[in-house]
Amino acid sequence: MSEGLTEKDNITHYFFLPLHAEKFSVKISEAVQTKYIFVTGGVVSSLGKGIISSSLANLLIARGFKVTIQKFDPYINIDPGTLNPYEHGECYVTVDGHEADLDLGHYERFTDIHTTRANNVTTGRVYQAVIDKERRGDYLGKTVQIVPHITDEIKSRVKQLGHTGEYDFIITEIGGVVGDIESLPFLEAVRQLRWELGRDSLCIHLTYVPYIAAAKELKTKPTQHSVKQLQELGIQPDILVLRTEKEITPEVRRKIALFCNVLPEDVVQSIDVPSIYQVPVKMHEQHLDDIVLRLTDTPSKGEPEMGPWLSFLSKMTEAEKPVTIGLVGKYVELQDAYKSIDEALFQAATYAGRKLDLRLIHSEKVTPDNVGELLAPMDGVIIAPGFGQRGIEGKFIALEWLRTHNVPTFGICLGMQCMVIEYARNVLGLSDANSTEMNPSTPHNVIDLMEEQKSISNMGGTMRLGAYDCVLKPDSLASRAYGSTMVSERHRHRFEFNEQYRSAFEEAGMRCVGENPRSHLVEVVEVPGLRWYLGTQYHPEYSSTVLHPNPIFRSFVDAAIDYRNEKESTAKN
Secondary structure (H helix, E strand, O other), X not given: OOOOOOHHHHHHHHOOOOHHHHHHHHHHXXXXXXXXXXXXXXXXXXXXXXXXXXXXHHHHHHOOOOEEEEEEEOOOOOOHHHOOHHHHOOOEEOOOOOEEOOHHHHHXXXXXOOOOXXXXXXXXXXXXXXXXXXXXXXXXXXXOOHHXXXXXXXXXXXXXXXXXXXXXXXXXXXXXOOOOHHHHHHHHHHHHHHHHHHHHEEEEEEEEOOEEOOOOEEOOHHHHHHHHHHHHOOOOOOEEEEEEOOOOOHHXXXXXXXXXXXXXXXXXXXXXXXXXXXXXXXXXXXXHHHHHHHHOOOOOOOOOOOHHXXXXXXXXXXOOOEEEEEEEEOXXXXXXXXXXXXXXXXXXXXXXXXXXXXXXXXHXXXXXXXXXXXXXXXXXXXXXXXXXXXXXHHHHHHHHHHXXXXXXXXXXXXXXXXXXXXXXXXXXXXXXXXXXXXXXXXXEEEEEEOHHHOOOOOOOOOOEEEEEEEXXXXXXXXXXXXXXXXXXXXXXXXXXXXXXXXXXXXXXXXXXXXXXXXOOOEEEEEOOOOXXXXXXXXXXXXXXXXXXXXXXXXXXXXXXXXXXXXXXXXHHO
């Protein structure tokens, strides 16, 4: 420390040093020399940046490295929690209660590691943080600008996880497409970070190489223009991943490499495959993980240990017999609206040695006249989560038919609440039973607004969110499925089972078999007299991964298979 300076003075003086000094401070503060990988996209959206990021993380973890992934979304919403699923697909929830982009679900399913609010940042969160600092006077009256204030905030978010010293690699996916005005601040921050971090960072650019059937050839121009746009922003990609429907020849790869200032061996193709879970294997065959290690000067820890993953893929390809599951919901037109449920079902079916035949049933189209026709072919049915009145009566109709016909049925969040309401109406005889979400003046509010929610007016990030403990009764279907009486699962809700009606339900045959140990909130209900009839207030789909499929989903799928076998046996006799 310089003579005459206090510790505080030294720190203040330090931050006015040139940029390279700031870079040096970052490096010496980290216990592990963290490498930063940025994944950008070009040409068109939905190419699969999240899948490529997840696949690379999967391979690096299989090699023994500590890895995490983060998603930077360019929309101004604080988080996707208030977005309509038709706008953005599923809202994923992290263990610490952050409403996040659905790509974080892919990250967890591929890596088997938990993400947190630090793994998902939006433009809205960045601007909110900067504005809060300005209001507090942190900028000492300076004019607040995109550069450096917004970009500095983005950079600090990028390096937040790296500063923990826990990770060898931080993979950062930049949402949107190069050329989008919304993504410009993030890309500028990436440009600055590439300059600061040097060999401790690299950029992977995912582009599209279309095949023109009339010309019978692959077209490279979209990729060339996409990379040119990235270069104009001051970012030179180190690796190109070419999304394609047709095999890309070595000649085409060399051509792309020549025009894009990338080595031919660093051009990788990502061709269409039957399942996203095959992508890590395909990327390893293309040496993507080897290229990353080479470009970041990271010593290899040997070939990736992929035994369990390959075992899952083997089960997937060997499965021949189907299991037919119906999903009753109001967002079924959108492929990604129930993404985590779809994947949890697929994982459970695969481990059961079956092909998943998922039938999407729009709850608004279910009527007393067609319910039998719609549901009779199903081996099991999930009543989907959601919010609001639309489509709710269709769920009640479906549930009555499923319960009276003894079909394996699984209700999640609102689906569980619908189970309770239907049971109250048709078994307890409370014909006007409802949730106060649907009818605030219902005389039998078997589902009611949680007490802590009654004083809340803002919608965003204010629900009961994240992982909470649940104690299960030892003799319950749920505890047998988990093999434990204590579990922790993630939540996203405002309404709850009304404790005042617990005795009435128990006496009528619907048991409350799971509750939060602190609040005594009912988390799980089931009807033991039926084949498999269970509802969870929580979302077990969020914790289901390829290597560790959720036990409740496995139990449900097993019950559906047993039911199918019974039907087939009866039909033969």
